[in-house]
Amino acid sequence: MAWIVGVCHPSASAAGPTSTDAPSDAAGSLPEKGYRLLRTKPFLPADFDQEIFDALPEIWDEPLRSQAAKATPEERRRMTMERYGLTPSPEDPSQPLQYVVGADGSWTMSCLACHQGQVAGQAIPGVPNSTYALETLTEDVRLTKVRQRKPLGHMDLGMLMLPLGTSAGTTNAVVFGLALMHHRDRDLNLLNKPPRFDLPHHDMDAPAWWLGAKKKRIYIDGFAPSNHRMLMQFLLVKENGPERFREWEDDFRAIEAWIESLKPPAWPGEINASLAEEGRVVFEHHCSACHGTYADSGDTYPERMVPIEEIGTDRVRFDALNAQNRQDLIESWFGFYGESDGLTTPEGYVAPPLDGIWATAPYLHNGSVPTLWHLLHPAERPVVWKRTPTGYDQERVGLEVDTFDALPVSRMPQAERRRHFDTSKPGKSAVGHDYPDLLDEEEKRAVLEYLKTL
Numbered sequence: 476m477a478w479i480v481g482v483c484h485p486s487a488s489a490a491g492p493t494s495t496d497a498p499s500d501a502a503g504s505l506p507e508k509g510y511r512l513l514r515t516k517p518f519l520p521a522d523f524d525q526e527i528f529d530a531l532p533e534i535w536d537e538p539l540r541s542q543a544a545k546a547t548p549e550e551r552r553r554m555t556m557e558r559y560g561l562t563p564s565p566e567d568p569s570q571p572l573q574y575v576v577g578a579d580g581s582w583t584m585s586c587l588a589c590h591q592g593q594v595a596g597q598a599i600p601g602v603p604n605s606t607y608a609l610e611t612l613t614e615d616v617r618l619t620k621v622r623q624r625k626p627l628g629h630m631d632l633g634m635l636m637l638p639l640g641t642s643a644g645t646t647n648a649v650v651f652g653l654a655l656m657h658h659r660d661r662d663l664n665l666l667n668k669p670p671r672f673d674l675p676h677h678d679m680d681a682p683a684w685w686l687g688a689k690k691k692r693i694y695i696d697g698f699a700p701s702n703h704r705m706l707m708q709f710l711l712v713k714e715n716g717p718e719r720f721r722e723w724e725d726d727f728r729a730i731e732a733w734i735e736s737l738k739p740p741a742w743p744g745e746i747n748a749s750l751a752e753e754g755r756v757v758f759e760h761h762c763s764a765c766h767g768t769y770a771d772s773g774d775t776y777p778e779r780m781v782p783i784e785e786i787g788t789d790r791v792r793f794d795a796l797n798a799q800n801r802q803d804l805i806e807s808w809f810g811f812y813g814e815s816d817g818l819t820t821p822e823g824y825v826a827p828p829l830d831g832i833w834a835t836a837p838y839l840h841n842g843s844v845p846t847l848w849h850l851l852h853p854a855e856r857p858v859v860w861k862r863t864p865t866g867y868d869q870e871r872v873g874l875e876v877d878t879f880d881a882l883p884v885s886r887m888p889q890a891e892r893r894r895h896f897d898t899s900k901p902g903k904s905a906v907g908h909d910y911p912d913l914l915d916e917e918e919k920r921a922v923l924e925y926l927k928t929l
């Protein structure tokens with residue numbers, strides 16, 4: 476889309492995904508090192524190999540399978556990446572930003588799988604991956620491994636135990652952490668316990684990484700202290716023993732430095748300055764107490780926790796962790812054995828900073844609201860919506876979507892069903908955060924314009 480070509484990349488100096496500049500010196504700064512580690516160092520066992528990736532289209536449903544068979548290798552690769560929500564790397568389009576591809580052809584999921592996506596086809600450093608189809612990818616990989624008589628890996632088996640993400644762009648990531656932490660003591664030694672079967676599965680939309688610099692505590696319920704060790708929970712597979720975490724600590728200091736160096740992207744389109752100025756006044760009256768203020772002279776951010784009954788958004792995430800789960804994490808090696816500042820009983824969800832909010836659709840912690848216009852019109856949020864692969868809605872500010880009153884009844888392959896976000900499903904509700912109802916239509920129009928400037 477031509478519209479977004481001029482997007483500005485304030486973080487390109489820290490070697491983000493769109494930077495084509497070689498680092499100024501061989502060693503590079505700490506943030507540059509962090510980005511390089513994310514792109515090149517596998518911290519988990521490999522998920523699959525190149526031969527499997529190349530063969531994935533052979534098991535697709537028709538007519539896709541025939542279309543892929545007739546396509547050129549480049550076109551087939553593009554179709555494959557698009558199906559699974561992967562973004563071709565600007566340096567080498569045969570590799571995605573989200574996986575570390577080794578010289579031996581191994582593909583290993585990285586943090587960027589969920590934390591690096593694109594907006595209107597353009598990778599912006601730290602923008603969440605709102606297209607990642609982890610469950611569909613894992614399902615197709617498992618079938619292909621069986622066909623190629625290759626052993627199943629940790630994701631293939633994990634998928635038999637728990638859902639990975641029932642709609643594209645969101646994942647059951649919080650429950651992965653819960654399931655894995657169940658098998659560790661506070662020093663991260665492995666415990667031999669039967670797995671939990673009572674896990675509260677629910678999907679989440681990853682937050683933008685550039686917000687990290689404003690937060691003292693992380694996650695939507697703001698319970699975990701923000702530090703480099705917390706970032707390492709994703710590595711808790713049994714193949715990584717407790718010594719690995721100590722060994723990789725410095726790597727995660729660098730990764731944390733990259734995350735903290737990221738800046739929100741500027742809205743690449745036109746802005747109606749006088750309308751935005753009206754919007755600022757309305758915003759400061761109705762929204763700033765929770766979301767802070769944004770000014771050239773400096774921002775304020777209250778990191779305000781809103782009780783769950785008051786915010787009224789989907790509460791499955793809130794109920795998914797109990798005080799014991801939170802305490803186990805805070806008092807483990809990840810939380811410096813309780814020395815850092817965590818909360819075992821948060822009251823609800825923390826109002827996030829809204830920097831770069833135009834680029835991080837869909838909205839709310841579960842990714843249930845496709846555009847800022849829908850966020851500002853609670854009664855008009857769609858029950859079911861399906862995005863176009865890379866379309867951007869400049870009017871409503873967010874994803875370009877088709878909307879439905881219910882999931883279309885026709886029989887659909889699973890992969891296609893997961894492209895529909897169904898807010899009637901548990902954990903996926905789009906209700907709540909009714910504060911915009913206090914605004915009239917003219918004020919909403921002004922606030923929408925103002926939100927583009929953040």
Ligand code: HEC
Pocket residue numbers: 585586587588589590646648649679680681682683686687690692693694695696706707708709710730734
């Ligand atoms: C499978 C998807 C997935 C992967 C892989 C993943 N994350 Fe996340 N991450 C999430 C989700 C979802 C959240 C939001 C969780 C919440 O708020 O409860 C999150 C939250 C975070 C946050 C807190 C952001 C905030 O503002 O509250 C940080 C920092 C983070 N992840 C870093 C990492 C790092 C570093 C890695 C790799 C070691 C990683 N993540 C791997 C999905 C993922």
Ligand code: HEC
Pocket residue numbers: 695758761762763764765766781786788789824825826827829832835837838839840841847850908910911914922
């Ligand atoms: C009482 C506190 C409070 C007020 C007032 C408030 N919000 Fe929020 N807002 C929140 C919380 C908490 C969330 C996170 C809810 C969730 O994800 O479930 C949120 C989420 C959002 C989001 C989605 C953020 C994202 O990354 O998905 C936007 C946009 C937003 N608010 C805009 C506004 C605007 C505009 C106003 C004023 C009309 C406003 N809010 C008023 C507390 C508030």
